[in-house]
Amino acid sequence: MAPHQATGTAASLPPAQGLQGVVADFSSDQRAFKNVPWGKPMMWIFLVSDTFIFGSFLISYMTVRISTTVPWPNPSEVFSLTVFGNNVPLLLIAIMTFVLISSSGTMALAVNYGYRRDRRKTFFLLLATAALGATFVGMQAFEWTKLIMEGVRPWGNPWGAAQFGSAFFMITGFHGTHVTIGVIFLIIVAVKVWRGDLDRERAGFLTGRRGNYEIVEIMGLYWHFVDLVWVFIFAFFYLW
Amino acid sequence: MAHAETHHAHAEAQPGAHVQGQQHPLGVYFKIWGLLFVLSIASYLVDYFHVQGLLRWFLIIVFMLLKAGLIVAVFMHMMWERMALVYAIVIPPVLLLTLVGIGALDGKYTFTTRGTFFGNEAPAPGPVPPKH
Numbered sequence: 001m002a003p004h005q006a007t008g009t010a011a012s013l014p015p016a017q018g019l020q021g022v023v024a025d026f027s028s029d030q031r032a033f034k035n036v037p038w039g040k041p042m043m044w045i046f047l048v049s050d051t052f053i054f055g056s057f058l059i060s061y062m063t064v065r066i067s068t069t070v071p072w073p074n075p076s077e078v079f080s081l082t083v084f085g086n087n088v089p090l091l092l093i094a095i096m097t098f099v100l101i102s103s104s105g106t107m108a109l110a111v112n113y114g115y116r117r118d119r120r121k122t123f124f125l126l127l128a129t130a131a132l133g134a135t136f137v138g139m140q141a142f143e144w145t146k147l148i149m150e151g152v153r154p155w156g157n158p159w160g161a162a163q164f165g166s167a168f169f170m171i172t173g174f175h176g177t178h179v180t181i182g183v184i185f186l187i188i189v190a191v192k193v194w195r196g197d198l199d200r201e202r203a204g205f206l207t208g209r210r211g212n213y214e215i216v217e218i219m220g221l222y223w224h225f226v227d228l229v230w231v232f233i234f235a236f237f238y239l240w
Numbered sequence: 241m242a243h244a245e246t247h248h249a250h251a252e253a254q255p256g257a258h259v260q261g262q263q264h265p266l267g268v269y270f271k272i273w274g275l276l277f278v279l280s281i282a283s284y285l286v287d288y289f290h291v292q293g294l295l296r297w298f299l300i301i302v303f304m305l306l307k308a309g310l311i312v313a314v315f316m317h318m319m320w321e322r323m324a325l326v327y328a329i330v331i332p333p334v335l336l337l338t339l340v341g342i343g344a345l346d347g348k349y350t351f352t353t354r355g356t357f358f359g360n361e362a363p364a365p366g367p368v369p370p371k372h
Contacts (some may be wrong), residue, residue, distance in 0.1 A: 015322070025324035026324055032324055033328070036325060044329045048333065051336075052336065059339050063344070064347070066348055066351060069358070089288060090287055090288075094284045098277065104315055107315075108269040112264065112269065115262065213261065217262060217317075225316075228311050231304055231307045235283065235301070235304035
């Protein structure tokens, strides 16, 4: 009689990895996105749709820029600042980029400290992120004011192709709106962290769901996305 | 036995795949933060030193994609997620390339027709009334 080796069935098999894992997850007849709280795929799917919105804006900007017969204004000169008598190209935009990247850094740290249940550090890092975001919006308001004073309108500007203004106001305006909404939500999440809602699993005022540090990470996804969009705007609108 | 080993290896390879959420050493974030700063400075210098032509486009696109990749992979924790989520999120935006192609074709066509129809016109006499 061949020896029979007993196999334990109590523990589940390890999940498949790679492409096999993709097929296994989607065909599992269960939720497809495993090991993540449901809020994260929901935020991701929203961000994909937002990607298409910003993608459409940037692509229509490309189309009008290709099709215009009038020279495109040089963004390097349009967005230059005079500092101590020197004309520095794109200075404000560069500072805005660093401010936004720094806010992304503090946000990533906030998520990390959130999962460590370090309420104090999470709160202050979220607040720092919101402050940097507000700074960014403030600088954008300054930039808009400067350009409007110089005569840039959605239907024309003093330097060249009329489409420059419409593309600029539409793209940066939509991005600035995203940053503003992000700042508001950051403050809401920061207050929740400060009050200890997430430790005590206090029900949310809108959803009635239990508080959890996952919301800090989900907030982080949105905030990093805002930074991500700025990377593309910076490359295609300001540097191109 | 072999199963147990692979399971163990897998658990180490995917530290984020726990129910407790994404937990990584802080150093990772500081390194990426620094890298993003360096890449931003690099792309700013492309403009500052007036690099022109193909090299300019190449550098801008490379720095842009590197920055975007770092943000998505590390700050947004994509490199620690399961492939099902990664593919579901990262693949669909690639469709935008189709739209880029259509936009470029359409833009070039419009440019050509504008040249054909308005190219030989004499410059408009007198001041052009402001458009509103």
